[in-house]
Amino acid sequence: MVFNSVVFLFYFLPLALLLYYLVPGRAKNAVLLLESLVFYCWTGIAFLPLIAVLVAVNYLAGLALQRMHRGRGAVLAGAVVITAGALVFFKYTNFLIETVNQVSSAGLSSLDFLDVLPLGISYYTFKLISYVADVYTKKVAAERNPVTFATYVLLYPQMIVGPIIKYRDMAVKLHTYVDRYTLPQIEEGAEMFVFGLAKKVILADSISALWQGIIASDGIGLANASTPLAWLGIIAYSLQLYFDFAGYSEMSNGLSKMMGFDCAANFDLPYISSSITEFWRRWHISLSGWFRDYIYIPLGGNRRGLRRQILNMLVVWALTGIWHGTNWNFICWGLYYFVLLVIEKSFLLPYLQRGKIWPHIYTLVLVVLGWGLFTANEPGAPLGLLLNKLLIPQGGISPLYFLRNYGVLLLVCMVAATPLTGKIWARARRCTPVRMVLFGAVMVLSVSYVIAATGSTALYANF
Amino acid sequence: MSDKVYYRKQHKQVVGPSLLVFVIFVVGFSVVNLFWPKREVSDLENRKLSQFPAFSVKALLDGDWADGFASYLQDQVALRDRWIDLQSAVNTLGFQQVEQSNILLGKDHWMFTKLFDDSGSNAQLSKNVSAVSEFAARYPGRVTFLLAPSASVIYPEELPLGAPMMDENTLLDQIFEKIGQTASVIDLRSTYTAAKDQYLYFKTDHHWTPNGAYLAYEQFCHLKGLTPFDRDAHTTATVEDFYGTHYSASRWWNTEADTITYYPLENLMTVYQITGEAQYTPLKTEPMINSEKFATRDKYAAFLDGNNGYSVVEGDGEGSILVVKDSYANSFVPYLTANYAKIGIVDFRGFGYGLDSTISAEGYDQILVLYNFQTFRTDNKVVYINRPTTLTAQ
Numbered sequence: 001m002v003f004n005s006v007v008f009l010f011y012f013l014p015l016a017l018l019l020y021y022l023v024p025g026r027a028k029n030a031v032l033l034l035e036s037l038v039f040y041c042w043t044g045i046a047f048l049p050l051i052a053v054l055v056a057v058n059y060l061a062g063l064a065l066q067r068m069h070r071g072r073g074a075v076l077a078g079a080v081v082i083t084a085g086a087l088v089f090f091k092y093t094n095f096l097i098e099t100v101n102q103v104s105s106a107g108l109s110s111l112d113f114l115d116v117l118p119l120g121i122s123y124y125t126f127k128l129i130s131y132v133a134d135v136y137t138k139k140v141a142a143e144r145n146p147v148t149f150a151t152y153v154l155l156y157p158q159m160i161v162g163p164i165i166k167y168r169d170m171a172v173k174l175h176t177y178v179d180r181y182t183l184p185q186i187e188e189g190a191e192m193f194v195f196g197l198a199k200k201v202i203l204a205d206s207i208s209a210l211w212q213g214i215i216a217s218d219g220i221g222l223a224n225a226s227t228p229l230a231w232l233g234i235i236a237y238s239l240q241l242y243f244d245f246a247g248y249s250e251m252s253n254g255l256s257k258m259m260g261f262d263c264a265a266n267f268d269l270p271y272i273s274s275s276i277t278e279f280w281r282r283w284h285i286s287l288s289g290w291f292r293d294y295i296y297i298p299l300g301g302n303r304r305g306l307r308r309q310i311l312n313m314l315v316v317w318a319l320t321g322i323w324h325g326t327n328w329n330f331i332c333w334g335l336y337y338f339v340l341l342v343i344e345k346s347f348l349l350p351y352l353q354r355g356k357i358w359p360h361i362y363t364l365v366l367v368v369l370g371w372g373l374f375t376a377n378e379p380g381a382p383l384g385l386l387l388n389k390l391l392i393p394q395g396g397i398s399p400l401y402f403l404r405n406y407g408v409l410l411l412v413c414m415v416a417a418t419p420l421t422g423k424i425w426a427r428a429r430r431c432t433p434v435r436m437v438l439f440g441a442v443m444v445l446s447v448s449y450v451i452a453a454t455g456s457t458a459l460y461a462n463f
Numbered sequence: 464m465s466d467k468v469y470y471r472k473q474h475k476q477v478v479g480p481s482l483l484v485f486v487i488f489v490v491g492f493s494v495v496n497l498f499w500p501k502r503e504v505s506d507l508e509n510r511k512l513s514q515f516p517a518f519s520v521k522a523l524l525d526g527d528w529a530d531g532f533a534s535y536l537q538d539q540v541a542l543r544d545r546w547i548d549l550q551s552a553v554n555t556l557g558f559q560q561v562e563q564s565n566i567l568l569g570k571d572h573w574m575f576t577k578l579f580d581d582s583g584s585n586a587q588l589s590k591n592v593s594a595v596s597e598f599a600a601r602y603p604g605r606v607t608f609l610l611a612p613s614a615s616v617i618y619p620e621e622l623p624l625g626a627p628m629m630d631e632n633t634l635l636d637q638i639f640e641k642i643g644q645t646a647s648v649i650d651l652r653s654t655y656t657a658a659k660d661q662y663l664y665f666k667t668d669h670h671w672t673p674n675g676a677y678l679a680y681e682q683f684c685h686l687k688g689l690t691p692f693d694r695d696a697h698t699t700a701t702v703e704d705f706y707g708t709h710y711s712a713s714r715w716w717n718t719e720a721d722t723i724t725y726y727p728l729e730n731l732m733t734v735y736q737i738t739g740e741a742q743y744t745p746l747k748t749e750p751m752i753n754s755e756k757f758a759t760r761d762k763y764a765a766f767l768d769g770n771n772g773y774s775v776v777e778g779d780g781e782g783s784i785l786v787v788k789d790s791y792a793n794s795f796v797p798y799l800t801a802n803y804a805k806i807g808i809v810d811f812r813g814f815g816y817g818l819d820s821t822i823s824a825e826g827y828d829q830i831l832v833l834y835n836f837q838t839f840r841t842d843n844k845v846v847y848i849n850r851p852t853t854l855t856a857q
Contacts, residue, residue, distance in 0.1 A: 010489065447492075
């Protein structure tokens with residue numbers, strides 16, 4: 001069940017919230033778990049046993065880590081291997097089989113039942129690993145109540161596309177039974193949810209038609225596009241990705257907030273960054289934070305000399321790449337960022353910090369090019385052709401029509417990717433009537449887009 | 464300097480205005496939605512709407528029921544048509560878009576089918592061209608091929624700025640060149656361009672008007688040496704407020720309704736049920752223009768009562784002609800009653816056999832293949848025209 005659907009907005013959401021608010025404090029977690037189970041099983045119960053086993057394993061591992069003094073490392077390793085193993089198996093087996101087939105003549109047949117990725121597995125396995133690792137390093141006490149623990153893992157706002165919120169950031173609220181939420185908090189959550197919805201359905205879904213109009217089978221074909229049009233297309237795709245994912249994350253955090261859980265923002269206006277280093281502090285923050293806390297730092301981070309640090313970065317970025325999808329272009333995309341970050345770390349960063357305008361241009365150009373790598377697994381956009389179109393100036397279909405059709409939308413998207421919209425809203429919400437009208441209008445318009453569209457899922461649900 | 468800190472009295476924040484709006488809207492609309500009447504079809508969208516899915520435990524557990532339920536809610540949502548109008552208005556007015564659901568929104572209320580596909584994807588077109596040309600070679604001197612150009616070819620200046628339309632003109636040249644080797648061809652481009660201030664195409668629909676069809680018919684008569692249907696000797700009837708398929712798809716706020724002006728001829732048409740190859744059982748006989756359909760949304764379907772697999776119109780002339788066609792022919796065929804005694808009509812969407820057996824069994828003198836460019840480019844049933852007969856085996 002995606003958030004941008006009639007069934008979620010006007011059936012699941014009101015009922016789920018109503019029930020959650022009505023039941024007494026002690027029962028709230030159980031109710032939330034029940035709702036999350038309905039949400040999770042909405043598309044079928046095939047993968048329910050999987051998540052149940054993983055929850056049980058990590059729950060027991062947490063308890064064991066809490067009580068044991070010796071052999072804790074083995075327990076941690078066991079839990080992580082099982083959890084990460086499930087992710088690797090369900091996500092990468094067929095990719096590995098294909099790769100083996102390509103380099104050898106083994107001719108292994110791929111496994112059909114792995115064609116569908118279990119819902120949310122990339123996100124909840126990371127939540128589980130962060131939990132056992134934090135219990136192991138004693139950053140947080142193990143959760144004793146299995147219902148509370150399962151509630152954390154299955155929490156429906158975070159099921160489809162995260163964000164990957166750590167248990168230690170939710171533990172206090174999960175154990176708060178009186179006044180878990182306040183009225184202003186619910187209101188702020190509702191605002192976040194609606195603005196996130198608007199970003200997803202009004203901006204991301206509309207601007208996506210530009211890139212699709214170039215690469216899709218009924219589009220003009222990338223081969224016929226001129227260089228300016230190819231750039232326009234990939235810029236539109238960059239905006240689509242951002243609003244799609246940031247919008248969905250905002251909806252998620254808004255929902256959590258309405259239930260009393262304050263979760264850190266997953267995106268912080270990434271396109272205003274003035275370096276790639278800064279970009280990754282603002283883009284998909286919960287994922288980069290996870291890789292930093294559970295891969296980079298345990299490997300030694302920057303404490304064991306430069307060479308080791310670079311090796312650690314290589315590991316992190318190769319993993320980041322492959323996390324996004326089972327295709328070589330994602331690995332290339334990860335390594336691309338590894339190279340850029342190493343360059344910045346070794347000498348470029350001080351210059352970038354001194355510059356005013358050019359660092360922003362530098363960052364945007366490289367990020368947009370990066371999305372070119374990222375999208376190169378789509379049928380209409382092979383990497384060689386795309387790079388050729390972007391980097392070797394050439395004629396073809398001009399961007400004129402696309403600027404005419406999408407110009408205003410592109411402008412709105414660009415402005416919405418800066419702090420300006422936030423500032424306008426902060427000022428507008430001081431005046432109650434303006435706030436009500438503006439908020440109501442955004443909500444009604446978003447719903448019209450939800451109904452007129454056929455309900456597209458978030459791009460990031462496939463990762 | 465004093466260390467005293469002055470606390471400004473905290474401005475009391477009014478709690479709840481956004482929340483109030485949120486709750487009223489979400490709860491209010493959810494309740495309205497529950498009691499909103501459900502529909503079988505959407506006239507405006509011209510499609511069947513999802514109905515409440517049949518329940519079974521198995522469907523529930525594998526997610527099928529949930530899928531069906533979600534699309535049921537999406538389709539049956541209260542005020543659905545108005546929501547779609549609103550979204551279309553925001554796109555076209557707010558974002559100034561000139562395209563909505565694959566319809567290009569042009570100048571002067573014009574709407575066009577979006578034809579941006581790259582030229583590499585015309586595989587079906589070349590199959591169809593070969594098929595017709597091969598067919599015509601079997602019936603020397605008897606086949607006429609009429610391919611109507613898209614409105615955007617005649618009125619390119621009405622397209623949105625810079626629209627990268629496919630090069631239909633070049634494709635038409637190639638098509639006529641190839642098929643012209645075995646059949647007589649009718650290229651309407653110069654006729655239409657010369658008459659472009661006439662009402663040739665509907666602006667809200669993908670069809671030509673009865674007047675556009677008449678110009679094509681005139682050119683056909685000229686080619687065949689026939690005397691055309693005398694328009695001055697007949698009076699027209701007019702149907703107002705036609706909102707066609709382009710409107711249904713785009714729901715453009717700036718739409719101007721079309722008008723259908725036609726000749727209410729009463730010639731009878733028999734629609735047949737096809738029971739086997741070249742075997743026809745009469746299904747119904749009715750006037751070839753079913754004026755009841757002018758009262759519905761799909762007004763163009765009044766001509767020949769929509770698209771039937773095989774039907775025969777009784778004409779007032781001599782000889783017989785078989786029209787193989789898409790829906791463009793529906794408003795064209797009525798004029799043929801002035802020239803032929805029997806007009807057979809085959810639409811491959813409901814006709815699964817080759818034509819040879821029907822031509823010989825029903826004794827057709829002439830064959831007219833009539834399509835518009837867009838159908839002819841993509842229709843994968845045109846090739847049925849050469850399906851070998853199964854009847855001559857004995």
